[in-house]
Amino acid sequence: MGKVVLSGKGRRWVEGGHPWIYGDDVAAGEGEAGELVPVHAPDNRPLGWGVFSTHSKICVRMVTRSADQPNREFWLKVVERAIRARKRAGYLDAEGACRLLAGDADGLPGFVLDRYADVFVVQSGCQASDRMRDFLLDLVREVIDIPMTAVLDRSDTGVRKLENLEKHTEWIDGTPRETVLVKEGDLQYEVDVIGGHKTGHYLDQRENRLLAASHADGVRALDAFAYDGLFGIRAALAGAESVVCLEQSATSIERLLRNAKLNGVEDRVTVEKVDAMTDLRRRAIAEEKFGLVMVDPPAFARNKREAKGAARGYLELNRRAASLTEAEGHMVSSSCSYAVRRDEFQDHLAAAVREAGRIGWLEHYTGASPDHPQRLNLPETAYLKCAFLRLD
Ligand SMILES: C[S@@+](CC[C@H](N)C(=O)[O-])C[C@H]1O[C@@H](n2cnc3c(N)ncnc32)[C@H](O)[C@@H]1O
Numbered sequence: 082m083g084k085v086v087l088s089g090k091g092r093r094w095v096e097g098g099h100p101w102i103y104g105d106d107v108a109a110g111e112g113e114a115g116e117l118v119p120v121h122a123p124d125n126r127p128l129g130w131g132v133f134s135t136h137s138k139i140c141v142r143m144v145t146r147s148a149d150q151p152n153r154e155f156w157l158k159v160v161e162r163a164i165r166a167r168k169r170a171g172y173l174d175a176e177g178a179c180r181l182l183a184g185d186a187d188g189l190p191g192f193v194l195d196r197y198a199d200v201f202v203v204q205s206g207c208q209a210s211d212r213m214r215d216f217l218l219d220l221v222r223e224v225i226d227i228p229m230t231a232v233l234d235r236s237d238t239g240v241r242k243l244e245n246l247e248k249h250t251e252w253i254d255g256t257p258r259e260t261v262l263v264k265e266g267d268l269q270y271e272v273d274v275i276g277g278h279k280t281g282h283y284l285d286q287r288e289n290r291l292l293a294a295s296h297a298d299g300v301r302a303l304d305a306f307a308y309d310g311l312f313g314i315r316a317a318l319a320g321a322e323s324v325v326c327l328e329q330s331a332t333s334i335e336r337l338l339r340n341a342k343l344n345g346v347e348d349r350v351t352v353e354k355v356d357a358m359t360d361l362r363r364r365a366i367a368e369e370k371f372g373l374v375m376v377d378p379p380a381f382a383r384n385k386r387e388a389k390g391a392a393r394g395y396l397e398l399n400r401r402a403a404s405l406t407e408a409e410g411h412m413v414s415s416s417c418s419y420a421v422r423r424d425e426f427q428d429h430l431a432a433a434v435r436e437a438g439r440i441g442w443l444e445h446y447t448g449a450s451p452d453h454p455q456r457l458n459l460p461e462t463a464y465l466k467c468a469f470l471r472l473d
Pocket of ligand 1: 311
């Protein structure tokens, strides 16, 4: 069995609560790819157990601060705790969808499991989650009372390269399916589990879409960076007079149109295949106005180095969005760049509203849905910010 001894700085880091240990903070260590290893202080005092990576800069991800080696019972408890939290939050209705296991945020390094009705999609992002995949899926089967009719392993994210892992997508159980139909209250939508973004859908925006829709009744709404249209369709279901969606991906647009039809709002939801940044500028110059403007772009910064360039992007995008929002209307602006902190994003919004010559009030400032838990002491899990502004 491998073992890791930390430097003094590494010890302080672990005792400070962050579960990731970088290679620079390891004084001596060895282990197999994804192996569970004991972690020790420089004086050999046990600090807990973590999973080892032979390749990543994150050399160890701590899983417990106890000296006892994690066993099957330990992992079962971790899985049960995560699934119980989804159940309590009302996410386990048979036809619905949710993130069941949110990787490091749930204490399961690199292991993400999303559920779309009875279809489960695994996304593994590190050596340990590859090694533990089948074991963890067996524990989920033991705990959950929803049939796991089909299981897809969609381990195709870029982070795998950092762990020297190949990308792959394979059905590991059940009959392959391309799309799954999900029902979420009065909303229905199609999920492309093979080719869609993430594991097929942006589950993290569920509550934010509902809150945005509470401002939609009787207004013209704009949904920029719409993906398959669920901010816009939610707004239409809540009584928006009309919704314009902007999206550049042709496959997302096709699904958006099918989703609009499924929900019976196709007469009020239109979509334009455009570069949203350019189109928002064109509309702002034309002095168009909407009662509800929703902008949810892809991450502008993938790391701290890119945060400065991202600041300009967020300022420009939100200045255009603010110009398009009518007096006493609402603007809902998201950022999924974890490298841009909440206070920084709020500063970008304040500058954008000011430069648009408007006055703004921050009515709500939320994050991801509760099935994407934000783990304290692991700031990387606090990636999504969603600001609800009223503008005059
Ligand atoms: C974060 S996702 C939006 C998620 C969506 N709002 C939802 O709730 O499911 C960003 C979307 O913006 C699209 N996109 C990226 N750059 C774009 C651009 N310049 N113009 C239009 N759409 C763009 C992507 O194809 C993707 O669907």
